[in-house]
Each structure stands twice: as C-alpha cells, then as structure tokens.
Amino acid sequence: MGTDRSATAGTDRAAIAIVGAGPRGAGLLERLAASVPELLPRVGAGTVLDVHLIDPFPAGAGRIWRHAQSPLLAMNSMAADVTMFTDGSVRCEGPIVPGPSMWEWAQDLREGRLAGEDVRALGPELAAELRALTAATFPSRRLQSAYLGWVLRHQAFRAGDVDTGFLDRHPEVFAPLLSSVDAVRISCLAAALAGAAARRAAAPVLASLPSGWRNVPSGSQTVVYDGPAGPVEVGYRMNRHGELAGWWVRAVDPEELDLAGLGQAPVLDDHPETVVVAAGDERVVLDVNGIRLTFNVHRVGEVSYVDSPEGSVALRELSRFPLPVPEAAEGSLTAPLPGAVRRVLVVPGQRVRAGELLLTLEAMKLEHPVHAPSAGVVASLPVHPGAEVDTGELLAVLDPE
Numbered sequence: 001m002g003t004d005r006s007a008t009a010g011t012d013r014a015a016i017a018i019v020g021a022g023p024r025g026a027g028l029l030e031r032l033a034a035s036v037p038e039l040l041p042r043v044g045a046g047t048v049l050d051v052h053l054i055d056p057f058p059a060g061a062g063r064i065w066r067h068a069q070s071p072l073l074a075m076n077s078m079a080a081d082v083t084m085f086t087d088g089s090v091r092c093e094g095p096i097v098p099g100p101s102m103w104e105w106a107q108d109l110r111e112g113r114l115a116g117e118d119v120r121a122l123g124p125e126l127a128a129e130l131r132a133l134t135a136a137t138f139p140s141r142r143l144q145s146a147y148l149g150w151v152l153r154h155q156a157f158r159a160g161d162v163d164t165g166f167l168d169r170h171p172e173v174f175a176p177l178l179s180s181v182d183a184v185r186i187s188c189l190a191a192a193l194a195g196a197a198a199r200r201a202a203a204p205v206l207a208s209l210p211s212g213w214r215n216v217p218s219g220s221q222t223v224v225y226d227g228p229a230g231p232v233e234v235g236y237r238m239n240r241h242g243e244l245a246g247w248w249v250r251a252v253d254p255e256e257l258d259l260a261g262l263g264q265a266p267v268l269d270d271h272p273e274t275v276v277v278a279a280g281d282e283r284v285v286l287d288v289n290g291i292r293l294t295f296n297v298h299r300v301g302e303v304s305y306v307d308s309p310e311g312s313v314a315l316r317e318l319s320r321f322p323l324p325v326p327e328a329a330e331g332s333l334t335a336p337l338p339g340a341v342r343r344v345l346v347v348p349g350q351r352v353r354a355g356e357l358l359l360t361l362e363a364m365k366l367e368h369p370v371h372a373p374s375a376g377v378v379a380s381l382p383v384h385p386g387a388e389v390d391t392g393e394l395l396a397v398l399d400p401e
Helices: 023-043 102-110 124-132 141-151 180-201
Strands: 002-005 012-019 047-054 221-227 230-238 244-251 260-263 274-279 283-288 291-300 303-308 311-318 332-334 339-344 357-363 366-371 376-380 394-400
Touching: 012 023, 023 047, 023 141, 102 124, 102 141, 124 141, 180 221, 180 230, 180 244, 180 274, 180 283, 180 291, 180 303, 180 311, 244 274, 339 366, 357 394
Parallel strands: 012 047
Antiparallel strands: 002 012, 221 230, 221 311, 230 244, 274 283, 283 291, 291 303, 303 311, 332 394, 339 357, 357 366, 376 394
8 A cells, every 4th residue: 555645735645556356356345445444544534545446357347257258158156146245144354344146136137226227238138137037047257247347336335435436537547559449450350360270270281381371472361240330351461471461450331241342452551550479269469559469369159259458349250151041931930049948839730819829948947938929820830849949940830810
C-alpha cells in the first residue's frame, strides 16, 4: 500500500493495486471493502483508499470465466454452491457481508428484483440458460461470467467508497494499443493463421511445406468469418521465407460470397504493420506496430474464440462451398433447441387439432412441449423417443386442413 498527499487539503490517498481481477482478485476486493472502516484509521484520518484492478480480461470474470468462450464449457459446481459473498458458515477475521449465491442471483434477475438489471441484456442464449437454471444445474462458464460481472456492481463491493474506477478516470495510463476496429481485424488475422496451422498439422502429405510457398507468387489465402459486425473476408499471403507479405480484412456482402472479387487484395492498404512471430493452432504471436501481442485461439467446430490483451472476439467460419439448403416443406415443425425426444404422442396419418401436443423434447433437465400450430394431418414423423436433435432439425410435418 502506498500513500500520497491529495490536492484536497487534509486528505491523503492510499492506493492498492490488485493484479489479476478474476474471482480471487474480486474476493480480495470484497474483503478490502468490508474492512475499510478498520483499515483506514490505521493509515490516517481523512485517508481515501483507491483500489486498482489490473487485468487484460474483464474484471470479475478474468481469463477463465470470460464470456467469449464455448457455451459447451460448464462449471463443476452447482449454481446453489457458487457464491462470492460471506455468511455465517465462513470463518474469517473481517466482518461478514452476506450476498446472493449464483442461484439466488439468477432467481432475482429473472424475477426483475435487481434494480438496474435486465435479463435481456445477457443476450438470447444466456437469457434462455438463466431461465432454465435450477439450484442443481451446472451452469456454463459464460453464465458464471455474467454473475461475476454483476458481483462487482453489488453494494458489498462498493462499501466504504472503495474506488475501482481508476482506469475510467485515467485512460491514458492503460490506453489501448490499437483502435477497436484494428483490434478486431488483428483478431481475425490471428484466427485465420491458427486455422491454417491446424489444417496443416492434420495434413496427410506435405504438412511441413510453408503456407504460400511457390516459385511464382500465387493467390492469397482467404477465409470468410461471420464476426461482430457481420461477414468479413480475411486474406493474407506469405513469401517464400514464411514471412507475412500482405494481409487485409474487409466487410463482404453475405449475398455475394461466391462472386468474383473475393481473394483479391484491396487497393487501399490501411492495416497496421504486422509481423508474424509465431503461428500455432491455439496460440498466435504477432508484432503489431512494434508491439508484440499474443492471441489465444480456441476452436469449437466452426467457431473460433480469440482472446488477447485487446479483448475477446468470437468468429464463425463460413463454408467456402456451402451446400444448398432445401426449403422446408409447408407445415414443417423444427426443434426450437437441441435436446432429446422424450415422448411422441402421434403417428403418421393421425388427424390433430390446433394446439394438440405432438411430442416433447428434453433439454437442460426440462421437458419442452411441441404443439400443433393448426389443425391438420401428420404427414411425416422422422423422429422417435430417445432421438437426439439439433436446433432447426425436422420433427414433424403437418398437412393443414
């Protein structure tokens, strides 16, 4: 702890820096906040305590519990057993300051009992998970990230006017190395390089041949991602020495992904100077304008989750040769979410009424009904009890009357 004389007469400022703002750092902040009345008199009357949380990842969640990761990663504790607060069961020297567990927070949020908080701010996927959450559910890491972010806004972490806004007041101290636009573009390049490294490692032949090695320079390597602002094309070319000879990231029209023009370097070159230091399937190191940045890339199917000191980005790779998607037949009923078919209550050829229960899906330990949207005849029923289905998969076809 350090102290310095403030510009305000008779006021000292004590400063503490917590390096690492994940759950442990947040827990330390809570103990500091709870103990402020006892700590500050020891430093001196009229002292103000500044607490600086330092972490390249979101405060509260940190790297492990950040939002930008696969929704398939879950906690190994049930929602009722997760909390960031103390209660009578905790033995500690400081004061006890109770607060809601993750399960209690979820109940309060979905019932609208948390002032200034709205479950819709979580986004549709997390909001659906929160509404289905029970005390015995193992939540996803992304839902834990939302809880940890809310914890820092709780009054227990604000007690004693503990100040966590240092970076907001002094952005020049930890100013971003890149603009937000360049940060996303660089993350796209890192994802493309990691994807190329993964494919090269799995290649059955010529896996050691550098990307872009040609006697005569050929076309650029390209990939199209669906990013935060829509589809973007990422293009790059390596020279014969394995060095990055050129690259670009530009927005593309999703209706024209198969037209000429993709793969051609743009005339305007406005990206920051970049050198590839290392490019693996999970870790890419780039030198951007003389500053070395490390990008961790985690791939789940078509989605690449890219984390770096500049933030987190989720990118879904679009197929170069997408298969034509057949139009759904009239009266098709599709799965609203992934799950298992639990009960099938109709058979092909059966006449049903509007609103009649056709089948149920089991997901997140809950049973979800599928009703007939209108009266008709069951023309097709391609599923059976126990069948696993994905979102959008065909469940039944009704011929309307």
